[in-house]
Amino acid sequence: xxxxxxxxxxxxxxxxxxxxxxxxxxxxxxxxxxxxxxxxxxxxxxxxxxxxxxxxxxxxxxxxxxxxxxxxxxxxxxxxxxxxxxxxxxxxxxxxxxxxxxxxxxxxxxxxxxxxxxxxxxxxxxxxxxxxxxxxxxxxxxxxxxxxxxxxxxxxxxxxxxxxxxxxxxxxxxxxxxxxxxxxxxxxxxxxxxxxxxxxxxxxxxxxxxxxxxxxxxxxxxxxxxxxxxxxxxxxxxxxxxxxxxxxxxxxxxxxxxxxxxxxxxxxxxxxxxxxxxxxxxxxxxxxxxxxxxxxxxxxxxxxxxxxxxxxxxxxxxxxxxxxxxxxxxxxxxxxxxxxxxxxxxxxxxxxxxxxxxxxxxxxxxxxxxxxxxxxxxxxxxxxxxxxxxxxxxxxxxxxxxxxxxxxxxxxxxxxxxxxxxxxxxxxxxxxxxxxxxxxxxxxxxxxxxxxxxxxxxxxxxxxxxxxxxxxxxxxxxxxxxxxxxxxxxxxxxxxxxxxxxxxxxxxxxxxxxxxxxxxxxxxxxxxxxxxxxxxxxxxxxxxxxxxxxxxxxxxxxxxxxxxxxxxxxxxxxxx
Amino acid sequence: xxxxxxxxxxxxxxxxxxxxxxxxxxxxxxxxxxxxxxxxxxxxxxxxxxxxxxxxxxxxxxxxxxxxxxxxxxxxxxxxxxxxxxxxxxxxxxxxxxxxxxxxxxxxxxxxxxxxxxxxxxxxxxxxxxxxxxxxxxxxxxxxxxxxxxxxxxxxxxxxx
Numbered sequence: 001x002x003x004x005x006x007x008x009x010x011x012x013x014x015x016x017x018x019x020x021x022x023x024x025x026x027x028x029x030x031x032x033x034x035x036x037x038x039x040x041x042x043x044x045x046x047x048x049x050x051x052x053x054x055x056x057x058x059x060x061x062x063x064x065x066x067x068x069x070x071x072x073x074x075x076x077x078x079x080x081x082x083x084x085x086x087x088x089x090x091x092x093x094x095x096x097x098x099x100x101x102x103x104x105x106x107x108x109x110x111x112x113x114x115x116x117x118x119x120x121x122x123x124x125x126x127x128x129x130x131x132x133x134x135x136x137x138x139x140x141x142x143x144x145x146x147x148x149x150x151x152x153x154x155x156x157x158x159x160x161x162x163x164x165x166x167x168x169x170x171x172x173x174x175x176x177x178x179x180x181x182x183x184x185x186x187x188x189x190x191x192x193x194x195x196x197x198x199x200x201x202x203x204x205x206x207x208x209x210x211x212x213x214x215x216x217x218x219x220x221x222x223x224x225x226x227x228x229x230x231x232x233x234x235x236x237x238x239x240x241x242x243x244x245x246x247x248x249x250x251x252x253x254x255x256x257x258x259x260x261x262x263x264x265x266x267x268x269x270x271x272x273x274x275x276x277x278x279x280x281x282x283x284x285x286x287x288x289x290x291x292x293x294x295x296x297x298x299x300x301x302x303x304x305x306x307x308x309x310x311x312x313x314x315x316x317x318x319x320x321x322x323x324x325x326x327x328x329x330x331x332x333x334x335x336x337x338x339x340x341x342x343x344x345x346x347x348x349x350x351x352x353x354x355x356x357x358x359x360x361x362x363x364x365x366x367x368x369x370x371x372x373x374x375x376x377x378x379x380x381x382x383x384x385x386x387x388x389x390x391x392x393x394x395x396x397x398x399x400x401x402x403x404x405x406x407x408x409x410x411x412x413x414x415x416x417x418x419x420x421x422x423x424x425x426x427x428x429x430x431x432x433x434x435x436x437x438x439x440x441x442x443x444x445x446x447x448x449x450x451x452x453x454x455x456x457x458x459x460x461x462x463x464x465x466x467x468x469x470x471x472x473x474x475x476x477x478x479x480x481x482x483x484x485x486x487x488x489x490x491x492x493x494x495x496x497x498x499x500x501x502x503x504x505x506x507x508x509x510x511x512x513x514x515x516x517x518x519x520x521x522x523x524x525x526x527x528x529x530x531x532x533x534x535x536x537x538x539x540x541x542x543x544x545x546x547x548x549x550x551x552x553x554x555x556x557x558x559x560x561x562x563x564x565x566x567x568x569x570x571x572x573x574x575x576x
Numbered sequence: 577x578x579x580x581x582x583x584x585x586x587x588x589x590x591x592x593x594x595x596x597x598x599x600x601x602x603x604x605x606x607x608x609x610x611x612x613x614x615x616x617x618x619x620x621x622x623x624x625x626x627x628x629x630x631x632x633x634x635x636x637x638x639x640x641x642x643x644x645x646x647x648x649x650x651x652x653x654x655x656x657x658x659x660x661x662x663x664x665x666x667x668x669x670x671x672x673x674x675x676x677x678x679x680x681x682x683x684x685x686x687x688x689x690x691x692x693x694x695x696x697x698x699x700x701x702x703x704x705x706x707x708x709x710x711x712x713x714x715x716x717x718x719x720x721x722x723x724x725x726x727x728x729x730x731x732x733x734x735x736x737x
């Protein structure tokens with residue numbers, strides 16, 4: 001995570017008398033912000049007036065939620081802090097889902113919200129909401145600035161808190177009278193965060209114990225989460241896995257931390273993870289968790305998870321350690337620093353039998369689908385997208401089946417490629433996140449592999465993509481259903497498809513009406529060409545793939561089951 | 577099991593809401609929560625009595641430490657502390673029962689802080705067990721009102737290195 005500058009030194013310009021709004025803009029620039037997202041409104045007029053000619057690229061979404069997901073996608077793709085500004089009341093409330101999404105996945109965002117005048121607070125004023133109260137549980141920290149002299153310091157603190165330790169969204173609420181108050185700073189403004197202490201260096205003895213455990217183990221597994229990508233520790237991960245010869249399985253947010261083409265990769269584990277990953281974890285004698293939090297999508301029935309293994313847990317957040325699963329050897333600190341130390345102390349071990357067992361599982365239960373089907377299989381579409389982009393696109397997703405198939409069939413090779421709402425599972429995340437990612441990486445190919453109803457939730461943001469000429473690609477896996485809901489209704493509710501089927505518009509026509517390119521694909525043989533056309537499009541492009549209506553995601557660990565008790569293995573075996 | 581945790585927090589608006597909100601969101605069971613200023617105007621001390629096993633206590637401590645406005649957390653589990661609770665209690669006290677009530681108050685080292693024709697208000701402080709015992713003894717007379725601060729605790733100095 002790149003830490004934004006926190007130098008408190010004041011420049012000559014800072015000693016001049018400035019309005020709160022000017023202080024905000026100057027502080028943003030000082031923090032290295034060159035891009036931000038936001039939507040105007042009454043109580044942020046003073047701020048927007050200063051932004052009018054500020055040297056900051058500004059993107060206005062069509063809905064604040066979209067803007068927040070854009071800031072989120074921007075942060076995940078670039079490693080920088082995503083910045084969004086909205087007005088009070090409804091503007092701030094519309095950020096809630098976006099902030100909760102970022103909070104769950106530990107993404108650095110600074111949200112600035114306008115607020116009614118200080119003397120009106122608590123009076124049910126026009127467009128007033130208790131923003132700090134509403135967003136307290138879904139932000140790493142928030143505050144309201146009641147005095148203009150605290151403004152610069154509070155914003156600096158916001159960037160510092162958002163981008164360090166375990167990152168997260170931070171909100172600063174700015175009443176309109178504070179934004180117009182004048183103030184002249186007398187010298188440098190130090191941050192005042194007595195309760196925020198960073199601990200990055202792991203305990204030497206713990207690291208030593210961990211190294212010893214690795215060297216003594218016969219069947220180890222590296223279980224890697226989003227934390228490794230946040231820590232920019234993927235080189236160290238690779239070195240450790242190769243040096244000590246350990247297979248690597250990744251969570252949804254960990255995908256891309258290890259090149260999935262490499263033989264050590266076990267791909268994703270958990271509820272819809274690979275059978276070979278789940279078996280490896282259940283059979284291992286040592287589980288090395290790095291930057292992962294033993295989420296319930298991964299563990300299945302917690303009491304049965306990795307029950308034969310000693311567990312090493314390397315994480316920057318002490319609250320994650322021994323929260324769901326007991327860590328036998330906890331190491332608190334930064335993944336990059338700890339892995340670097342660990343690498344020095346581990347030895348190579350061939351582990352021939354272990355890798356042979358794993359190879360057997362890989363052969364028997366690969367991710368697969370019926371290649372001879374007459375209908376368009378979503379897995380085939382994703383396979384083809386992966387092939388044509390040479391595994392190197394930035395991919396965002398919606399939530400549900402589209403997300404799971406992407407995780408299974410797009411083989412990621414590097415960090416910050418997969419951008420997906422893992423913890424909160426926010427439908428509608430895909431399109432705005434793709435916009436944010438494209439802005440962060442203008443030369444990259446950015447593809448949103450989405451579901452029809454996920455896409456429908458925020459498709460208004462296509463206009464934002466058109467407005468800014470962003471060549472994003474949207475591939476809609478269109479089956480008419482909320483796919484994952486339908487799958488559960490099929491498996492557990494006797495196919496009673498309650499409210500999971502909705503009317504869809506002609507998405508290609510919608511795209512064209514908004515000013516993007518729109519393509520409809522309803523024949524299997526048209527798939528490769530459509531993808532090729534899409535990839536060469538300079539305008540934003542939506543491709544509506546009419547896929548197999550009732551295709552399921554396999555394997556699946558049903559609720560309450562252990563991850564070695566997967567359903568659908570027979571389907572995989574028969575197709576393998 | 578009840579455990580006492582003491583936290584030094586920033587003396588700023590919203591901090592109490594932040595801590596209480598975290599406890600609610602994580603579904604921790606709080607028996608009592610007391611907060612007051614310290615000799616440092618920038619800091620307040622919060623004393624929290626948590627109900628749960630060791631695993632819950634570990635999570636409570638870590639989650640508290642993680643909160644930005646929380647500066648320091650001390651877990652008093654297993655450590656010798658002086659713990660006190662202060663109570664104001666209004667007891668029905670008609671004149672002919674007064675002598676025995678006053679004797680009771682003296683036994684518990686309580687102070688009479690208000691008196692009327694039919695009631696006495698008493699201030700009692702001490703460990704939780706003493707407060708609970710006094711309430712029990714007052715029940716036969718009729719309790720009109722009880723207000724308690726909740727527990728505050730400070731580690732015993734003799735054992736501090």
